[in-house]
Amino acid sequence: MLCSAAAAARRRSGQIRRLLSSSAPVAKGTPTTILGPCIVNKRGNDILNDPWYNKDTAFPLTERDRLGLRGLLPPRVMCFEQQYDRFINSYRSLENNTRGEPESVIALAKWRILNRLHDRNETLYYRALIDNIKDFAPIIYTPTVGLVCENYSGLFRRPRGMYFSAKDKGEMMSMIYNWPAKKVDMIVVTDGSRILGLGDLGVQGIGIPIGKLDVYVAAAGINPQRVLPVMLDVGTNNQKLLEDKLYLGLRQPRLEGDEYLEIIDEFMEAVRARWPKAVVQVCVLCGHALSAYSVMLVSEEIKLQFEDFQMKWAFETLQRYRNQFCMFNDDVQGTAGVALAGLLSAVRAQGRPLEDFNKQKIVVAGAGSAGIGVLNMAKQEMLRMPGSSEEQNQFWVLDKDGLITKGRKDLDPAVARFARGHSPNEIEGLHEGASLVEVVKKVKPHVLLGLSGVGGIFNEEVLKAMKESDSPRPAIFAMSNPTTKAECTPEAVFKYVGENAIFASGSPFSNVSLENGKTGYVNQANNMYLFPGIGLGALLSGARNISDGMLQQAAECLAHYMGDDEINQGIIFPEVASIRSITARVGAAVVRAAVAEDLAEGTSAVGAKELKSMTEEETIDYVARNMWFPVYSPLVSDK
Ligand SMILES: NC(=O)c1ccc[n+]([C@@H]2O[C@H](COP(=O)([O-])OP(=O)(O)OC[C@H]3O[C@@H](n4cnc5c(N)ncnc54)[C@H](O)[C@@H]3O)[C@@H](O)[C@H]2O)c1
Numbered sequence: 001m002l003c004s005a006a007a008a009a010r011r012r013s014g015q016i017r018r019l020l021s022s023s024a025p026v027a028k029g030t031p032t033t034i035l036g037p038c039i040v041n042k043r044g045n046d047i048l049n050d051p052w053y054n055k056d057t058a059f060p061l062t063e064r065d066r067l068g069l070r071g072l073l074p075p076r077v078m079c080f081e082q083q084y085d086r087f088i089n090s091y092r093s094l095e096n097n098t099r100g101e102p103e104s105v106i107a108l109a110k111w112r113i114l115n116r117l118h119d120r121n122e123t124l125y126y127r128a129l130i131d132n133i134k135d136f137a138p139i140i141y142t143p144t145v146g147l148v149c150e151n152y153s154g155l156f157r158r159p160r161g162m163y164f165s166a167k168d169k170g171e172m173m174s175m176i177y178n179w180p181a182k183k184v185d186m187i188v189v190t191d192g193s194r195i196l197g198l199g200d201l202g203v204q205g206i207g208i209p210i211g212k213l214d215v216y217v218a219a220a221g222i223n224p225q226r227v228l229p230v231m232l233d234v235g236t237n238n239q240k241l242l243e244d245k246l247y248l249g250l251r252q253p254r255l256e257g258d259e260y261l262e263i264i265d266e267f268m269e270a271v272r273a274r275w276p277k278a279v280v281q282v283c284v285l286c287g288h289a290l291s292a293y294s295v296m297l298v299s300e301e302i303k304l305q306f307e308d309f310q311m312k313w314a315f316e317t318l319q320r321y322r323n324q325f326c327m328f329n330d331d332v333q334g335t336a337g338v339a340l341a342g343l344l345s346a347v348r349a350q351g352r353p354l355e356d357f358n359k360q361k362i363v364v365a366g367a368g369s370a371g372i373g374v375l376n377m378a379k380q381e382m383l384r385m386p387g388s389s390e391e392q393n394q395f396w397v398l399d400k401d402g403l404i405t406k407g408r409k410d411l412d413p414a415v416a417r418f419a420r421g422h423s424p425n426e427i428e429g430l431h432e433g434a435s436l437v438e439v440v441k442k443v444k445p446h447v448l449l450g451l452s453g454v455g456g457i458f459n460e461e462v463l464k465a466m467k468e469s470d471s472p473r474p475a476i477f478a479m480s481n482p483t484t485k486a487e488c489t490p491e492a493v494f495k496y497v498g499e500n501a502i503f504a505s506g507s508p509f510s511n512v513s514l515e516n517g518k519t520g521y522v523n524q525a526n527n528m529y530l531f532p533g534i535g536l537g538a539l540l541s542g543a544r545n546i547s548d549g550m551l552q553q554a555a556e557c558l559a560h561y562m563g564d565d566e567i568n569q570g571i572i573f574p575e576v577a578s579i580r581s582i583t584a585r586v587g588a589a590v591v592r593a594a595v596a597e598d599l600a601e602g603t604s605a606v607g608a609k610e611l612k613s614m615t616e617e618e619t620i621d622y623v624a625r626n627m628w629f630p631v632y633s634p635l636v637s638d639k
C-alpha cells in the first residue's frame with residue numbers, strides 16, 4: 001500500500017536501499033536472503049503487547065482478521081511511513097515545547113518518549129534510531145543514559161534485560177532459562193560499580209547495557225531479538241542509594257573477593273549452559289519477523305561485552321574469562337582502540353608520518369581501567385614503529401595523586417611500565433605527585449588525554465600551558481563521560497590553546513564558531529565507534545576468543561577511515577551519522593584479523609574456508625549484508 005506521505009517515504013526508502021547497498025553483488029559465500037512470511041503463534045492483545053511483533057495501526061486487514069486483532073485497533077490502516085512521520089513530528093514538537101527548560105528535564109523527556117516507543121514497537125523504534133542516530137544517540141546512550149541510570153529506580157516502569165543478584169546464588173543455571181529468546185548473539189553485562197564517571201550506581205547501572213545494545217542494533221545491525229542486557233547486582237557501596245527508599249537493588253555492601261567472583265563465575269557458566277555451541281543451529285525460518293532484507297545470523301558462540309566494572313574487576317575478569325569465552329571489556333579494550341585511532345590521527349594532523357608516533361609526548365590524566373587500556377595499546381603500537389624500545393617512555397601518567405613515578409609507594413603493577421624516572425630520585429625535573437599543570441608546563445606534550453572521570457581538570461592554566469606544546473596541532477582529548485565529567489569544554493580549548501588545537505571528547509559537544517569565522521571542530525572520541533564492529537566481527541568470524549590482533553586491526557581501521565583533508569581540518573573521527581558504514585568496515589577488519597590468526601571458525605552459514613577466500617571488499621560487503629534492518633514483515637502466511 002502506498003501512503004499519502006509518499007514523497008518523503010519514497011526518499012527514505014531510497015536512502016535505506018542505498019544504505020543496505022542491496023544493488024551490490026552478493027559476496028561469494030554470503031548466506032542467501034531469507035524471504036517469506038514468518039508465522040506468529042500469538043493472537044490478539046498478546047501480539048499488540050509484544051513490541052517485537054506489534055505494528056500498532058499498521059496491521060493490514062488480513063492480519064487483523066487472522067490474528068484476532070479486529071476491533072482491538074482503530075479501523076484505519078496506517079502505513080509504516082505515516083507512523084514514522086507521526087513519531088518524528090511528536091518528537092520534534094516535544095523539542096519545541098520544552099525549549100527553555102533545564103537540559104536535564106528536556107533530555108529525560110526525550111528519553112521517555114523514545115523508551116515508550118521501544119517498549120511498544122521495536123521495528124518503528126529501531127528504524128527511527130537508525131535514521132536519526134546523530135540526534136538520538138545522545139538520548140539513548142551517552143550522556144543522557146547517565147542521567148537515566150542516576151534516576152533509574154524512580155524512572156522504572158517495565159523491566160528490560162536480566163538481573164542476577166547475589167541472592168540468586170545457586171539459582172542462575174535455571175534462571176537463565178527464564179529469558180524468552182531461544183537465541184542470543186550479544187550480551188552486555190555490568191555490575192554497576194563504575195557507571196561512566198558517575199561511580200557506583202548499583203542495580204541502576206542496567207541502563208548502560210541497554211544503551212550499549214541499542215547502539216549494537218543501530219550501528220552493527222545485531223538483531224534486537226537476540227540481545228541481552230545483564231545486571232549483576234552484588235550490592236552497592238553507594239550510601240545514598242542504600243538509604244534511598246525507592247532503590248531497586250540489593251541493600252547490602254558490594255561483595256568482594258571470592259564471594260564476588262563466585263557470582264560472576266556462576267553467571268558465566270549459566271550463559272554457557274544455555275547457549276553452548278552445539279545448541280545453536282542454522283535456523284531458516286523461526287518465529288520472529290525477519291525483515292525482507294535481513295539475513296539470518298547464525299551465532300556459534302555467545303559474545304559478551306563487559307561494561308563499566310570498577311578497575312580491579314575489569315582487569316581481573318578480563319584475564320579470567322578472555323581465553324574461555326568470546327568476550328571483551330569495552331572500557332579497557334574498546335576505549336583503547338578509539339583513543340589509539342585518535343592519537344594516530346593527531347600525528348597525521350601535524351603533517352608527520354605515522355612512524356613518528358613513537359616521538360609523540362603524551363600526558364594521560366587517569367590511570368584507571370580506561371587509561372591503562374589506552375596506555376597498553378598505544379605502547380604496543382609504538383613498539384611496532386622503527387627504532388622503538390620497551391625502555392623508551394613517551395608517557396606521563398597522572399592519577400588522583402598526581403604524576404606517577406617509580407618513587408610511588410605501592411606502585412600498581414599495571415601502571416609500573418609507564419611510571420616516570422629511571423630511579424626514584426631521577427625524574428626529569430618533575431617529582432612524584434607533580435600536578436597536571438606542572439607536568440604540562442615541563443613536558444610540552446603533543447597530546448593531553450583525559451580519562452579521569454573528573455570534570456574540568458583541564459582548566460585555563462593547563463590549557464594555556466598546552467598552547468606551548470611542541471606540536472603545531474596540540475591535541476586535547478577530554479574523554480571522560482558524561483558531559484559534566486569532561487575534563488574541559490571545546491570552547492575553552494579553542495580559546496586558550498588556539499584554533500590549531502585538535503579536540504575530541506567522550507560525550508557529544510557542538511562545534512565552536514571561532515572569532516575569525518572559522519569552525520573549531522569537535523570530535524567524539526567514544527568507544528561506540530569500535531565496540532559494535534568488534535562484536536559483529538567476532539560474531540561473523542565465529543572466533544572463539546577476541547584476540548589483541550583483532551582489536552588492533554579494529555583500531556587501525558578506524559584510524560585510517562578519515563581522509564587527509566578532514567584530518568587537516570581537525571576532523572579526526574567520523575560523523576556519528578555514518579556509524580553503520582564505519583561498523584561494517586571495523587567488523588570486516590575484525591573478521592579478517594581472526595582469519596589471519598586462524599581464529600575464525602566461521603558460522604554454520606559461512607565457513608572458515610569461505611571467509612578465508614573473501615577479499616577485503618567482499619568481507620565488508622558480507623558484514624554489511626548481515627546487518628539486521630527494521631521493516632514490518634508479514635505475520636501470516638498468504639499461502
Ligand atoms: N570516551 C570513551 O569512550 C570512554 C571509555 C571508557 C571510559 N571513559 C570515561 O573515562 C573515565 C574513567 O574511566 P575508568 O574506567 O578509567 O575509571 P577508573 O575509576 O578506573 O579510573 C579513574 C582514574 O582517574 C584518576 N583520577 C581521579 N582524579 C584525577 C585527577 N584529578 N587527575 C588525574 N587523574 C585522576 C584515578 O586515580 C583513576 O586512576 C570515566 O568518566 C568514563 O566514563 C570514556
Ligand SMILES: O=C(O)C[C@H](O)C(=O)O
Pocket residue numbers: 142195196197308330331480481506526527528
Ligand atoms: O559509555 C560510554 O559512553 C563510553 C564508555 O564506555 C564509558 O564508560 O564512558
Ligand SMILES: [Mg+2]
Pocket residue numbers: 196307308330331
Ligand atoms: Mg563504559
